[in-house]
Amino acid sequence: MPADAAARLSEVKNRIAEAARGAERQAEDVTLVAVSKTFDAEEIRPVIEAGQRVFGENRVQEAHGKWPKLREDYSGLQLHLIGPLQTNKVKDAIALFDVIETLDREKLARAFVKERERGAALPELFIQINTGEEPQKAGILPKEADAFIALCRDELGLPVTGLMCIPPVEEEPSLHFALLKKIAERNGLTKLSMGMSADYDVAVTFGATHVRVGSAIFGERPSVNG
Numbered sequence: 001m002p003a004d005a006a007a008r009l010s011e012v013k014n015r016i017a018e019a020a021r022g023a024e025r026q027a028e029d030v031t032l033v034a035v036s037k038t039f040d041a042e043e044i045r046p047v048i049e050a051g052q053r054v055f056g057e058n059r060v061q062e063a064h065g066k067w068p069k070l071r072e073d074y075s076g077l078q079l080h081l082i083g084p085l086q087t088n089k090v091k092d093a094i095a096l097f098d099v100i101e102t103l104d105r106e107k108l109a110r111a112f113v114k115e116r117e118r119g120a121a122l123p124e125l126f127i128q129i130n131t132g133e134e135p136q137k138a139g140i141l142p143k144e145a146d147a148f149i150a151l152c153r154d155e156l157g158l159p160v161t162g163l164m165c166i167p168p169v170e171e172e173p174s175l176h177f178a179l180l181k182k183i184a185e186r187n188g189l190t191k192l193s194m195g196m197s198a199d200y201d202v203a204v205t206f207g208a209t210h211v212r213v214g215s216a217i218f219g220e221r222p223s224v225n226g
C-alpha cells in the first residue's frame with residue numbers, strides 16, 4: 001500500500017475504473033465516497049487537494065467539528081452521512097450533509113417531514129436495508145423494504161433516491177449487493193451505496209453507484225470508532 005493518502009486515493013480510483021470496465025460500466029457512474037471518520041481535518045486536506053470532493057462521516061457531532069471549516073476552504077465538497085442518525089440530531093444533520101444514507105425507521109422519516117414543515121430543504125436520502133437481517137444492525141428488513149420505500153417516498157414525499165447496505169462481515173458480499181440491487185430496481189430507485197475497502201470492486205461489478213471507502217484511502221483507524 002502506498003505511504004500517503006493521495007497515492008492510495010489514486011490506487012482506489014484505478015481499481016474502481018478497472019472494475020467498471022470489467023462490468024461494461026462507466027467509471028464516472030460510480031461515486032467514490034471517501035470515508036474520513038476518525039481522521040482529523042489535517043489528514044483530510046491532502047485528499048481534498050488530490051481532487052477528492054465526496055466524503056462520508058458516520059457521526060453528526062464529529063462531522064460538525066471538521067467540515068464547516070473545510071467547506072470554507074474548498075469548493076464543491078459533498079458530504080454523506082453513513083452512520084446511524086438519532087431523531088434529536090436531524091436538524092443538525094440536515095444543515096451539514098448533502099446526502100443522508102441511513103434512513104432506517106419510520107420515526108426518523110417523520111422527523112424529516114417535521115423539519116421540512118418548518119422550512120428546511122431536505123438533503124437526498126438513501127434508505128438503509130439490513131440485507132443480512134442482523135438483529136444488532138440498523139436498517140429495514142428486506143421483506144419490509146417495499147412498504148417502507150412507499151411510505152417514505154410516496155406517502156410522505158421524502159426525497160428518497162437510493163438504497164444503502166452494510167453486509168455481514170463474514171458473508172459473501174455479492175449476495176447482499178445483488179439483493180440490494182433487486183430491491184432498488186423493483187422500486188424504481190437508481191442509487192446504490194454498497195462496497196467498502198474490502199469489497200468495493202465487487203460492489204462495482206454488482207452495480208454500485210456509490211462505494212464507501214475509508215481505510216484503503218486514509219489507512220487503518222483506531223478500532224473504537226468502527
Ligand SMILES: *Cc1c(COP(=O)(O)O)cnc(C)c1O
Pocket residue numbers: 035037058082083166196197198212213214215216226
Ligand atoms: C467506516 C465505514 C465505511 C468504510 O469502511 P472501510 O472498511 O474503512 O472502507 C463504509 N461504510 C460505513 C457505513 C462505515 O461505517
